[in-house]
Amino acid sequence: MITRRKFTGISTLAGIGTVAGCTAPVPKTGLKSVSANDIINVGLIGCRSMGGSNLRDFIRNQDVECIALCDVDQDVLDERVKDVFEKTGKKPLVFKDYRKLLDLKEVDVVIIATPDHWHCLPFVDACKAGKDIYVEKPLANSIAECNIMLRAAKKYNRIATVGQQQRSGAEWAKIMGLVKSGTLGDVKRINCWANFDYGAGEPRVPDSAPPQSIDYDQWLGPAPFRPFNKNRVHGLWRMNWDYGGGLMTDWGVHLLDMALWAMGDTRQFPGTVVASGGIMRFPGNEIQTPDTLNVVFNYGDWVLSWEHSGGIQTGPWNRNYGVSFVGSKGTIVADRASWEMIPEGKNDKVLAEGIPLQTNKQNEHQAHVRHFLDAVKNRKQPDCTIETGHAAAVTALLGNLAYRTGEILRYDPQKQGFMDSSKANGMMAPVYRSPLVFPLLD
Numbered sequence: 001m002i003t004r005r006k007f008t009g010i011s012t013l014a015g016i017g018t019v020a021g022c023t024a025p026v027p028k029t030g031l032k033s034v035s036a037n038d039i040i041n042v043g044l045i046g047c048r049s050m051g052g053s054n055l056r057d058f059i060r061n062q063d064v065e066c067i068a069l070c071d072v073d074q075d076v077l078d079e080r081v082k083d084v085f086e087k088t089g090k091k092p093l094v095f096k097d098y099r100k101l102l103d104l105k106e107v108d109v110v111i112i113a114t115p116d117h118w119h120c121l122p123f124v125d126a127c128k129a130g131k132d133i134y135v136e137k138p139l140a141n142s143i144a145e146c147n148i149m150l151r152a153a154k155k156y157n158r159i160a161t162v163g164q165q166q167r168s169g170a171e172w173a174k175i176m177g178l179v180k181s182g183t184l185g186d187v188k189r190i191n192c193w194a195n196f197d198y199g200a201g202e203p204r205v206p207d208s209a210p211p212q213s214i215d216y217d218q219w220l221g222p223a224p225f226r227p228f229n230k231n232r233v234h235g236l237w238r239m240n241w242d243y244g245g246g247l248m249t250d251w252g253v254h255l256l257d258m259a260l261w262a263m264g265d266t267r268q269f270p271g272t273v274v275a276s277g278g279i280m281r282f283p284g285n286e287i288q289t290p291d292t293l294n295v296v297f298n299y300g301d302w303v304l305s306w307e308h309s310g311g312i313q314t315g316p317w318n319r320n321y322g323v324s325f326v327g328s329k330g331t332i333v334a335d336r337a338s339w340e341m342i343p344e345g346k347n348d349k350v351l352a353e354g355i356p357l358q359t360n361k362q363n364e365h366q367a368h369v370r371h372f373l374d375a376v377k378n379r380k381q382p383d384c385t386i387e388t389g390h391a392a393a394v395t396a397l398l399g400n401l402a403y404r405t406g407e408i409l410r411y412d413p414q415k416q417g418f419m420d421s422s423k424a425n426g427m428m429a430p431v432y433r434s435p436l437v438f439p440l441l442d
């Protein structure tokens with residue numbers, strides 16, 4: 001008979017208590033599994049905006065308990081504890097050092113929703129600690145980090161997914177069916193775009209002392225030291241290279257992933273990548289990533305194009321973000337809310353039947369979380385595998401590297417390096433700030 005494990009509240013873990021700061025080595029507990037009737041105990045690392053949204057969609061499932069939270073900002077922790085208590089009547093343990101959360105053998109699954117520069121270390125440590133992982137997109141902030149994370153998930157045989165929730169979208173799956181069945185004819189071009197106000201960053205303000213609630217040194221983590229600035233943390237880190245990749249990675253992974261899904265093999269990488277853009281609209285803002293960018297990824301027999309404009313909220317096909325799959329018989333235009341197919345015509349003849357506007361009524365994020373929980377229980381691959389997250393992140397990062405080097409890049413995925421570009425090869429891995437070191441696998 002299967003025993004139903006149930007988290008019985010904070011007293012179960014008495015003695016561990018509330019911890020701030022620790023240097024304990026990460027335990028290697030190896031493989032462990034969760035059976036179908038079990039409660040899945042979840043720990044959240046990075047509890048603010050998306051961490052909070054993820055947690056809400058996890059604990060709405062009857063078979064999930066949130067038993068631990070970790071954040072380097074006490075105010076964020078307090079708010080999230082309150083949130084969990086209101087929803088479940090239980091108070092999770094709280095930590096400021098994620099390694100202490102990973103020490104809890106009761107934690108089955110960790111959600112990692114830290115800024116992008118802080119995905120890799122907790123992910124690799126979580127693999128070593130035998131946890132299953134829901135890591136936010138983009139998988140990481142550099143190609144070398146993406147590569148080591150993929151290897152770690154495989155080596156430690158973890159069930160791991162990435163927060164690319166469109167992979168669980170029923171409407172997106174229908175679109176993929178139409179592209180793959182040839183309904184659109186030959187698809188040789190896929191366009192992705194994302195125009196968002198926030199891509200412009202915020203007006204520059206002077207550096208200042210960090211607020212008392214934040215352990216700023218831990219927030220920076222592996223990134224180089226820079227004085228605190230309120231317009232570079234909490235949500236606003238995205239437009240700075242040390243922590244994020246701007247709209248190219250922030251939205252790029254969601255949308256480029258749809259193109260890779262449609263074209264069949266998520267492990268394919270473009271033959272060449274070329275980019276052009278700059279900080280053209282908002283030179284006075286706290287921003288390092290381009291507010292205006294175009295990238296072309298050439299796969300030999302099809303082309304993927306990306307464009308973004310920060311500070312703009314309209315776009316092609318009257319959608320501020322989206323994907324158009326351009327075929328010889330018709331084009332599908334899609335975003336998360338709706339999609340349609342516009343038929344191609346020749347000599348007064350329509351080459352395919354159009355499809356009028358279809359509305360998406362599904363909550364893709366809730367579906368994504370549920371599919372991951374089922375994958376954990378069944379020890380099966382989730383909708384969005386680690387390879388899928390890896391391919392989308394590396395592709396988006398290639399776009400940024402093409403922009404930053406100003407070169408036409410040729411990436412060799414086998415050699416995990418660039419042909420003819422010492423500049424790009426030098427930018428594949430970040431230099432971690434001591435005492436943190438880039439994760440290694442034994």
Ligand SMILES: NC(=O)c1ccc[n+]([C@@H]2O[C@H](COP(=O)([O-])OP(=O)(O)OC[C@H]3O[C@@H](n4cnc5c(N)ncnc54)[C@H](O)[C@@H]3O)[C@@H](O)[C@H]2O)c1
Nearest residue numbers: 046048049050070071072073113114136137163219234235
């Ligand atoms: N899937 C999606 O649709 C989606 C949407 C938004 C954001 N995201 C992703 O979610 C992640 C978080 O984004 P956000 O907007 O919530 O950022 P945020 O800045 O609002 O929150 C990040 C939190 O992580 C905390 N943190 C920083 N370093 C930490 C550490 N070492 N240990 C524990 N906590 C730490 C910060 O204090 C903050 O509370 C990013 O990777 C982002 O790309 C995904």
